[in-house]
Amino acid sequence: MGLSFTGPATRVVPVEEVTQVGQVRREALGLTTLAGFDALDAGRVGLAATEIATNVLRHGGGGRVLLSLIRGSAGLGVEICGVDRGPGFSLAQCLPDGYSTAGSQGQGLGAIQRQSTVFEAWSDAVGAVVLSRIYAAESQDRDLGYGALRAPMRHESVCGDGWSLRWDDDRLVAAILDGLGHGPQASEAADLGLSVIAEFPGLAADDYLARMHARMSRTRGGAAAVFCLEAGSGQGTFAGAGNIAATLLSGAVTRQLPSHPGIVGSNYRRAQPFRFDVRPGSLLLMHSDGLQTRWDLKRYEGLQHRHPALIVAVLHRDFDRGRDDTGIVAVRLEAPHG
Incomplete structure (x- = not known):
């Protein structure tokens, strides 16, 4: 395959109040520049970052978002990971659009999944983790495990x-x-x-x-x-x-x-x-x-x-x-x- 990657520092953004949602989006968009994304793919990252940070704040009672530049088989990508301390959720219930526990439109997890090349979630008594990995849409990039x-x-x-x-x-x-x-x-x-x-x-x-x-x-x-x-x-x-x-x-x-x-x-x-x-x-x-x-x-x-x-x-x-x-x-x- 002939690939080598040394990871840059992970950006850890606390999300305890609403202005920090915007900070997550801005920092995620900064990573799209490093990854060489065009405006369309950067928009996918911006949407996923906003939804993940909003979920951390609104449904999880606060937490943090981890942002990383990642390597795929053909190029670079962006990883967004929301970590909260909320009551958790059932992924099967929360993925369909329209389901919400906080009076919102209930489109968050479904929207994140649609923008993601890789989408994963974990929920337990401690809280929830939502992971999105996004590569350029036209690159045919394959995620590396x-x-x-x-x-x-x-x-x-x-x-x-x-x-x-x-x-x-x-x-x-x-x-x-x-x-x-x-x-x-x-x-x-x-x-x-x-x-x-x-x-x-x-x-x-x-x-x-x-x-x-x-x-x-x-x-x-x-x-x-x-x-x-x-x-x-x-x-x-x-x-x-x-x-x-x-x-x-x-x-x-x-x-x-x-x-x-x-x-x-x-x-x-x-x-x-x-x-x-x-x-x-x-x-x-x-x-x-x-x-x-x-x-x-x-x-x-x-x-x-x-x-x-x-x-x-x-x-x-x-x-x-x-x-x-x-x-x-x-x-x-x-x-x-x-």
């Missing part, structure tokens, strides 16, 4: 955590890096380390870490992990250093992928990577220590088999520490489609 978040610590404009994905024919590489501390210097360390994923195709997981170490030698360093999958053989390889959590979920089986002690770019000793078989359809989930490790997808009936971006949003809602940068990447490990 990943979800990711790169959220800066409160009051910071940049994020010291980062992630990168690379697809090459039947090979997938997923990497996550947590620059020490937070702020511009941590962000610089993360971006420098992750740049090797785009520049060097075909390396083994431990070789990527070694390249990161060399490139980050003049930065403050960080924790990092790299996962490689050879889809043809079903062989997975993992190498990590520092406080990165990595989990492979396959049906009822959960496998933790351990990292070695050390700081990439500073105190790092090369170690042998872990090799293992990967079943098609498994879910890889890696995150920094900005997310608590006590999550368990078995507590969310059916969530493990939903879109990875929805999984990321729910875990961030329930387990974000709130006092550090947060980086999460989740990938559905399917054979590539060419």
Whole structure:
């Protein structure tokens, strides 16, 4: 396939009063410029962003909207994710136009779904999550089965955590890096380390870490992990250093992928990577220590088999520490489609 993408920072917009709905729309439209959308596709994003933010405020009692630039098979897209703390809803009831619990026209979820290339929703006792991914209508873009978040610590404009994905024919590489501390210097360390994923195709997981170490030698360093999958053989390889959590979920089986002690770019000793078989359809989930490790997808009936971006949003809602940068990447490990 020959694609590589390092995610920019996620834009987290609080929605507690009506003027913030307009802010969500403006920031979403800003992402359409980065994605190269024309006026028609930008209008789809603007409509979906407005409806999602309005639902968060009107039906969910407030919350936030997460905005991300995403990568599809042919180009860039925009992801809009509304997270609220309301009473939840039945998707089957709320999708048809005309249904409303707040005296509105009841066209919100249906309108969002019509504008979306990918539409997902989750509702439970904690609240609701509504996810929309939009690609250019004429691009014939295919969604890639990943979800990711790169959220800066409160009051910071940049994020010291980062992630990168690379697809090459039947090979997938997923990497996550947590620059020490937070702020511009941590962000610089993360971006420098992750740049090797785009520049060097075909390396083994431990070789990527070694390249990161060399490139980050003049930065403050960080924790990092790299996962490689050879889809043809079903062989997975993992190498990590520092406080990165990595989990492979396959049906009822959960496998933790351990990292070695050390700081990439500073105190790092090369170690042998872990090799293992990967079943098609498994879910890889890696995150920094900005997310608590006590999550368990078995507590969310059916969530493990939903879109990875929805999984990321729910875990961030329930387990974000709130006092550090947060980086999460989740990938559905399917054979590539060419």
